[in-house]
Amino acid sequence: MDLLEDLETLKFESGIHEEDQSWLYLLGRSHGLMTKACAHATFFCKLLHNMRYAGSLGSSCFHVLAIGNSADDDALKVGIIGGGHLGKQLAHTLLQFVPIPAENLRISTRRPETLDEFKKLGIQCFYQNASLVGWANVVFLCCLPSQLPNICVEIQTRLGKDCIVYSFVSAIPVSRLKLLLNHTNILRPQYQCAEDLAHIWGANKEITAALQDPVIIQATCPYNPAGGISLNIKWLEGMFYALLNFCTAKDMPHSQVLRHLSELFPSQHLKACKKDEASPLKFQAQDFVSKIYAKNLSQKRPFPLFDLTAVQLKETPFSQYLSNSTTFQDHFTHLYYDSFGISLTKEQEEPEVSTGSPSQ
Template identity: 25%
Template structure:
């Protein structure tokens, strides 16, 4: 285990030396009109933390899925040893297009909390010389959007809105079904990007805030990447943590708690990540019943929950609205040319046993109005297991420098 260069006597945390000194506070020099804009500072900082948390979580679970798929497709003793030793099998290469303030924080967060080594990070920026510190550490840095997109499995779009059309024109022919595009570009929804790129494996976090949440306390003194080291905070970053159950005479009732953060994301964002991982496994020709087993291991870390998630995902497979299906990656055998979505008369029990592939989901159509989201919201134990796995994504087991 490599030591964190930033670690010091106070456990690696940054100390706010201006705390308790009113004359040194940022707010002191502001006029009354300028003070009205202070909530924007808090919102921007919290949004950046949410961005970094979402990116680290995606990389963590995607690497978990890739590891399981690697073992399934390579049923050898070596693959089994990789599984038992906890070594990453076929880890994802991470691409970042645009590397300003958010991009730099993203690199630090991925290295610290998603256990991504430098050599697996590829960055395209208009000013490669500004990232000499990362390049010297082993990060692949250049100004070549096509190179990053073709090399990487997960591509984070961090460019300015003014250049997004140019970037999309360059990368659109290099986005394959086994890749995920995660966009932070303001003003461009996932559906708008999908129309430009003719590619639907796109995840874009949508941030929610209101008058109540803007008044919540939030410290901006810590760098956004360092905030992910706070386990209590990372648990709150999971959208499911705002949901709880209460017992009534009629049974359990679901309650949505008031927001605890100035900015938060909804459950649909989590669903897109789940189905994005399912899309990857399907692109590797992993059958649906195996995919849901992998999903239980990766998202819940419990074999006891296999039957529940398997039934939910398979039922979602058969009841999926037609507009949410882009294509079927694989056709049935020559003797039976119909796809599994057309075989609506197959029973749930039979479908779980069938050698079927999931369709390739359009992630821009996935929202919280699907059965998996409903089960997570209604089932307290499943929800807690999901939140525990979310929080565990930020455990700093290994530090790569």
């Protein structure tokens, strides 16, 4: 029992002058941004993890989700550059929700001696950025903007064309990052905060605990306007094209990739919520490439490697699919909830928190 837990004088707010109390909402905003960032990165890694196993086992992605880690050789390799608060929270979240073996997660930071808690879990912590990106399938940039130019110089020659760089450095746009890294396989979420931020995020709750709360999971869903923090929907396009690139790097035939992508979205979840018109999604090649290219694409040929920076800055065939599909949003929302072990009930389909603006 912690006798100091509820002692008001030890709380951060007690040291704030009355005229500065109005700025305390920034604590909630910061924690909300970190919660959403970790949730979306974890969801992305879980899809990569499932697609990797689906390709190696030839089974559906939901079957893969159920069996978990069966072969470490096939497990996703994740690197994190930056061992600060965000890097630590992301590592904890990935270990709990993806999951990946501890030996398949590595952290590079200027102060690896501060990460003893992760070393005890079997995670390699060091200061070798170039070595990290040469090993990983996906690398998360959790560093300061001032550190990024030097990091890019260190790693750009070791980046394989199939390595996915996922940047949390909001001050550096994806077009600039493309030039700094001489790399196109980059994913960068863009968040926007509303003035009327919801009071659901808190400021001290652990991210792993927060992501077990259905209300918070609902607020982190890319299609949900609740919570006051919105995500640019171009991230969703970039994520799907990143999945295609990941499979192309494994020489997976595009027909197999489309089948596994479709298997991510079983219709029985929507039927359980009494959506009588629910029908299974079935992706086709022209949903991602031009009709002319799709027509000339043989069944056994992989998709090309896509420029993810262009995907996030321009219109794509998948942009048209998202705007024309009437069922994708519902299927995606159920998949997102399922990835965190939460079932979306009919009542939860209506936003519980109404502040904020819809994701753009």
